[in-house]
Amino acid sequence: MTNHPEFLEYTGNAGRAEGYLLPSATPVQLIDQDGTPATAGGYKENYSLPDAAVLLEGYERLVVGRRVNEQANALVRQGRMAVYPSSTGQEACQVAADMCLRSSDWLFPTYRDTVAILGRGVAPLEVFESLRGDWHSGFDPHQYNTALPTTPLATQLLHAVGVAHAAKLRGENTVVLALCGDGASSEGDFHEALNFAAVFHVPVVFLIQNNQYAISVPLIHQSVAPSLAHKAVGYGMPGERVDGNDLAALLAVLGHAVNRARNGGGPALVEAHTYRMESHTNADDATRYRNAEEVAQWVPKDPLRRLKTYLDDAGLLSAADSERFAAAAETLAATLRDGLNTETSPDPAELFRYVYSEPTPQLREQSQLLAAELAAGSANLEGALR
Amino acid sequence: MTTMAQKPQSQAAGPVPAPELTGVQTITFAKALTLAMSDAMTADTSVLVFGEDVGTLGGVFRVTDGLTRQFGEERCFDTPLAESGIIGMATGMALNGMKPVVEMQFDAFAYPAFEQITSHVAKMGNRTKGRVRLPLVIRIPYAGGIGGVEHHCDSSEAYYVHTPGLTVLTPSTVTDAYIMLRDAIVSQDPVIFLEPKKLYFAKDTVDLDALRARYAPAATAAAAETSIGKAVVARQGTDATLIAYGPSVAAALAAAETAAAEGRSLQVVDVRSLVPFDDETVAAAVRSTGRAVVIAEAPGFASMASEIVARLQERCFHSLAAPILRVTGFDIPYPAPRLEKYYLPGVDRILDTVDELQWEDS
Numbered sequence: 001m002t003n004h005p006e007f008l009e010y011t012g013n014a015g016r017a018e019g020y021l022l023p024s025a026t027p028v029q030l031i032d033q034d035g036t037p038a039t040a041g042g043y044k045e046n047y048s049l050p051d052a053a054v055l056l057e058g059y060e061r062l063v064v065g066r067r068v069n070e071q072a073n074a075l076v077r078q079g080r081m082a083v084y085p086s087s088t089g090q091e092a093c094q095v096a097a098d099m100c101l102r103s104s105d106w107l108f109p110t111y112r113d114t115v116a117i118l119g120r121g122v123a124p125l126e127v128f129e130s131l132r133g134d135w136h137s138g139f140d141p142h143q144y145n146t147a148l149p150t151t152p153l154a155t156q157l158l159h160a161v162g163v164a165h166a167a168k169l170r171g172e173n174t175v176v177l178a179l180c181g182d183g184a185s186s187e188g189d190f191h192e193a194l195n196f197a198a199v200f201h202v203p204v205v206f207l208i209q210n211n212q213y214a215i216s217v218p219l220i221h222q223s224v225a226p227s228l229a230h231k232a233v234g235y236g237m238p239g240e241r242v243d244g245n246d247l248a249a250l251l252a253v254l255g256h257a258v259n260r261a262r263n264g265g266g267p268a269l270v271e272a273h274t275y276r277m278e279s280h281t282n283a284d285d286a287t288r289y290r291n292a293e294e295v296a297q298w299v300p301k302d303p304l305r306r307l308k309t310y311l312d313d314a315g316l317l318s319a320a321d322s323e324r325f326a327a328a329a330e331t332l333a334a335t336l337r338d339g340l341n342t343e344t345s346p347d348p349a350e351l352f353r354y355v356y357s358e359p360t361p362q363l364r365e366q367s368q369l370l371a372a373e374l375a376a377g378s379a380n381l382e383g384a385l386r
Numbered sequence: 387m388t389t390m391a392q393k394p395q396s397q398a399a400g401p402v403p404a405p406e407l408t409g410v411q412t413i414t415f416a417k418a419l420t421l422a423m424s425d426a427m428t429a430d431t432s433v434l435v436f437g438e439d440v441g442t443l444g445g446v447f448r449v450t451d452g453l454t455r456q457f458g459e460e461r462c463f464d465t466p467l468a469e470s471g472i473i474g475m476a477t478g479m480a481l482n483g484m485k486p487v488v489e490m491q492f493d494a495f496a497y498p499a500f501e502q503i504t505s506h507v508a509k510m511g512n513r514t515k516g517r518v519r520l521p522l523v524i525r526i527p528y529a530g531g532i533g534g535v536e537h538h539c540d541s542s543e544a545y546y547v548h549t550p551g552l553t554v555l556t557p558s559t560v561t562d563a564y565i566m567l568r569d570a571i572v573s574q575d576p577v578i579f580l581e582p583k584k585l586y587f588a589k590d591t592v593d594l595d596a597l598r599a600r601y602a603p604a605a606t607a608a609a610a611e612t613s614i615g616k617a618v619v620a621r622q623g624t625d626a627t628l629i630a631y632g633p634s635v636a637a638a639l640a641a642a643e644t645a646a647a648e649g650r651s652l653q654v655v656d657v658r659s660l661v662p663f664d665d666e667t668v669a670a671a672v673r674s675t676g677r678a679v680v681i682a683e684a685p686g687f688a689s690m691a692s693e694i695v696a697r698l699q700e701r702c703f704h705s706l707a708a709p710i711l712r713v714t715g716f717d718i719p720y721p722a723p724r725l726e727k728y729y730l731p732g733v734d735r736i737l738d739t740v741d742e743l744q745w746e747d748s
């Protein structure tokens with residue numbers, strides 16, 4: 001068993017591991033759904049409200065994130081993008097993930113984490129290159145210390161462990177935060193990633209955005225564990241659960257886990273309870289598997305509304321702030337509209353350019369074939385995406 | 387805090403240099419691989435070796451023997467029993483500046499890692515438009531002839547050669563074991579490195595200084611020419627060309643030896659690099675004889691052997707005196723140890739097939 005000082009502090013020499021590893025009895029909440037400061041109690045850490053400036057920045061990011069989701073949905077309807085997995089309702093998780101990391105840390109997102117990727121500073125049109133269908137991804141992971149979003153579930157958690165392990169061997173003071181959903185927690189790679197992270201004691205924080213559905217399958221068909229955060233105990237790392245629509249609580253819980261990892265405390269698992277307000281993607285019909293009453297229950301828990309109420313009540317949000325945030329959101333939305341309304345023509349020669357660091361003789365031949373077809377105007381482009 | 391927090395330190399002392407082997411030596415195929423890793427780790431501190439049992443035990447075939455002693459637990463270490471985890475973590479480590487050389491222990495044990503290999507390792511460079519390279523080597527002991535139990539003798543090359551983005555190599559000589567593994571480690575692309583298990587304890591005499599000189603910082607471009615994408619003619623011959631790779635090269639050479647005694651001159655080509663494939667050398671060899679047999683252990687249906695035949699048919703049709711034939715494993719799961727002798731392409735089956743090559747005067 002680990003001899004980490006934090007563990008001993010919690011358990012004493014005769015203490016039980018579970019007390020240190022298990023999540024708090026209820027999900028951590030610092031601002032309730034009415035925007036009122038929640039009574040902190042019963043949590044295994046002393047979580048406290050972040051500073052006003054931090055909450056204000058977080059609120060701006062939420063406003064921008066919500067606008068991105070709306071704009072992206074509109075662009076799909078207009079045929080400007082192939083598909084968009086909306087994160088409306090769960091933006092707080094992504095915003096908190098960004099805010100608790102330094103730019104030198106690494107983020108490992110999934111396909112639903114556009115808001116988080118934008119928050120890392122990735123150029124908006126680079127984020128949307130894959131969603132519009134120009135290439136499978138569009139940015140340099142090293143430029144932003146942000147991995148490409150993955151479509152297979154949970155596979156990226158292992159890459160996060162690898163980056164963290166390498167960082168540790170290289171003596172870098174890097175923390176890696178890996179996002180996944182509730183469905184991903186059923187995958188074998190989820191298990192292998194958590195186990196590797198614990199065994200190698202690397203600085204990774206796993207954040208499950210439990211939005212209650214894996215496409216159509218509800219959580220009860222995904223897992224009957226007491227909570228997904230409870231899974232941590234089996235790996236020997238602390239687990240924590242948090243209200244995933246409460247940005248303040250997310251910042252506190254993730255911030256604690258990230259600091260702990262940075263200080264050599266090893267990995268942690270955080271489960272954020274949130275809700276996917278829209279369908280899995282635009283191609284999905286959520287009314288087939290969940291009813292309107294259930295969705296309605298989550299409307300009052302909206303992360304934007306509650307933080308705005310809190311900031312308003314505390315006199316922290318000025319009209320000028322609100323205007324500024326809305327303007328920033330509109331600017332980004334306009335960037336996306338303008339960028340995606342501009343016709344692009346991906347270079348067919350690129351099909352062969354990046355398969356190997358140097359094209360194989362076979363790829364050179366195939367590249368020449370396509371080039372000749374294009375030159376002769378004989379390439380069969382019927383039915384292809386224009 | 388050590389790398390492995392929960393693991394007691396076995397030896398208090400730091401890394402211990404291995405006794406240096408130099409000059410002309412008779413070594414096993416396995417030892418050549420060990421030396422390739424050891425020399426690469428010495429030359430480049432970002433090279434790491436990990437997998438199941440590769441540390442303290444030195445690998446079930448002892449291929450990583452001594453690396454932990456030589457380089458410490460941070461550079462050569464055991465992982466939990468999880469193949470996807472090994473490849474996935476290696477992917478992340480390669481993303482962050484390391485060059486992992488990982489072992490899959492046995493061919494069929496790599497299948498749990500298949501998603502990581504096909505969905506991520508193979509595609510990372512392409513997805514990022516070349517902004518990320520994954521200099522990652524996946525060593526897989528493969529194929530049969532060792533009396534292994536179930537799941538220990540698969541020839542799994544077809545899965546990997548069918549996946550764009552993967553370089554797939556398989557050596558058949560002690561010299562190539564060293565050269566090709568070092569070339570694989572130098573490569574900026576992910577390499578599936580298939581090691582024929584039945585060759586691990588084959589021996590040959592090699593000049594280690596000469597081999598190492600190829601990788602010295604001051605080596606000339608010619609000396610440093612890579613084995614990746616290069617087939618070799620392993621035996622000269624004029625009547626027909628036998629094309630083989632990895633574990634089947636020995637059978638092809640033995641067949642050629644027997645044929646020579648019977649007055650027939652067979653050429654043997656060792657493909658070595660399955661991807662990229664050396665069309666030039668292989669096609670030239672077949673044109674020079676006009677007859678060819680492709681030999682491989684894997685089931686023949688939709689196989690590497692099929693691919694070689696198709697490529698040669700496209701390139702050499704007008705030089706051919708006979709259809710190109712194949713001698714492969716049957717299209718069955720790899721058989722139990724007492725049955726594998728009926729399955730493996732052997733000298734007799736190869737020579738019988740050569741006899742079918744429409745010889746006008748025989």
